[in-house]
Amino acid sequence: MSEKLVKKDKAKTAEPPKKKRVMVNNLNDLQAADWIKETISVYVQKGLGAGHEDARIEREHPAPFSFQDVGRLVSFFTKSGGVVLDPFSGVGSTLKACAILGRNGYGIELSKRYYDLTKKRLKEEVDSDLLRNIDQKVIRGDALKAIDKFEDDFFDLIVTSPPYWNILHKQDHKVRQERQAKKLDTKYSEDTKDLGNIKSYDEFVSTLSGFFNNCSRVLKPKKYLCVIVSDFRDKSKFHMFHSDLAMKLEAGNYALKGITILYQRHKKVFPYGYPYSYVPNIHHQYILILQNAKEE
Numbered sequence: 001m002s003e004k005l006v007k008k009d010k011a012k013t014a015e016p017p018k019k020k021r022v023m024v025n026n027l028n029d030l031q032a033a034d035w036i037k038e039t040i041s042v043y044v045q046k047g048l049g050a051g052h053e054d055a056r057i058e059r060e061h062p063a064p065f066s067f068q069d070v071g072r073l074v075s076f077f078t079k080s081g082g083v084v085l086d087p088f089s090g091v092g093s094t095l096k097a098c099a100i101l102g103r104n105g106y107g108i109e110l111s112k113r114y115y116d117l118t119k120k121r122l123k124e125e126v127d128s129d130l131l132r133n134i135d136q137k138v139i140r141g142d143a144l145k146a147i148d149k150f151e152d153d154f155f156d157l158i159v160t161s162p163p164y165w166n167i168l169h170k171q172d173h174k175v176r177q178e179r180q181a182k183k184l185d186t187k188y189s190e191d192t193k194d195l196g197n198i199k200s201y202d203e204f205v206s207t208l209s210g211f212f213n214n215c216s217r218v219l220k221p222k223k224y225l226c227v228i229v230s231d232f233r234d235k236s237k238f239h240m241f242h243s244d245l246a247m248k249l250e251a252g253n254y255a256l257k258g259i260t261i262l263y264q265r266h267k268k269v270f271p272y273g274y275p276y277s278y279v280p281n282i283h284h285q286y287i288l289i290l291q292n293a294k295e296e
């Protein structure tokens with residue numbers, strides 16, 4: 001009798017079976033194994049190789065990033081059919097990656113020459129079938145103004161590499177000398193709206209960070225901004241550009257979620273400083289990964 005009672009009580013207090021939690025991936029289309037690879041905080045830069053037929057247009061620009069590297073960010077931070085903005089789009093590496101990956105890409109570029117080269121690049125390097133159902137649009141103009149044309153919450157991702165202030169202009173820059181010898185561009189433009197032409201470093205960082213903070217409006221809530229930058233020297237002063245920018249964005253409309261090092265394995269090295277002082281061969285860039293702090 002008492003045994004039966006105990007059993008009955010147990011049955012009464014037994015918990016209902018737990019419902020299986022369904023995990024929904026709202027961020028991307030990746031499976032677990034790829035997810036892990038993409039969260040390792042070092043990327044090794046990929047490229048087509050200087051002699052590749054499809055590297056010709058890219059080489060016309062003094063500071064492109066590889067479409068394969070930006071493609072990793074597009075794949076991780078958007079789903080198929082997502083909408084991506086590159087506000088300093090150069091010769092369209094982000095748009096090429098978007099076309100290949102089935103995302104809608106928008107680029108903004110100040111220079112007519114790079115705008116024209118982007119159109120040419122999409123035509124020559126991207127299979128026309130890939131451009132049929134998915135849009136790649138490049139707008140010619142000043143990103144600081146053109147951004148106002150987009151509606152609120154328009155983009156799933158903003159990914160870009162802005163000018164690194166005036167580093168392309170430096171006379172003593174070895175790469176600049178090499179480009180001059182090959183008659184390639186050593187500066188983006190003479191345009192006063194070109195952020196590379198801003199007079200002082202502090203004004204440059206505050207203009208650029210003000211722009212990115214403004215971009216929060218067109219980026220969906222909790223979606224990501226990825227900014228690829230490098231630190232650099234101005235004469236004997238070393239600027240921690242990645243850190244100066246990240247701090248201003250955190251103080252503004254974003255939460256810093258991580259920094260990935262992009263190791264530039266194939267970059268040329270020079271004996272800077274030899275034989276009297278330490279001057280680094282800067283062989284990496286930083287990918288600042290920030291999340292829009294804006295709530296739904």
Ligand SMILES: C[S@@+](CC[C@H](N)C(=O)[O-])C[C@H]1O[C@@H](n2cnc3c(N)ncnc32)[C@H](O)[C@@H]1O
Nearest residue numbers: 064065088090091093110142143163188194195
């Ligand atoms: C580092 S490059 C970007 C290169 C690009 N990621 C690519 O792979 O071709 C920066 C670009 O920003 C452009 N730029 C500078 N100021 C700008 C502005 N105010 N609005 C739009 N583009 C601007 C420059 O002409 C340059 O092409």
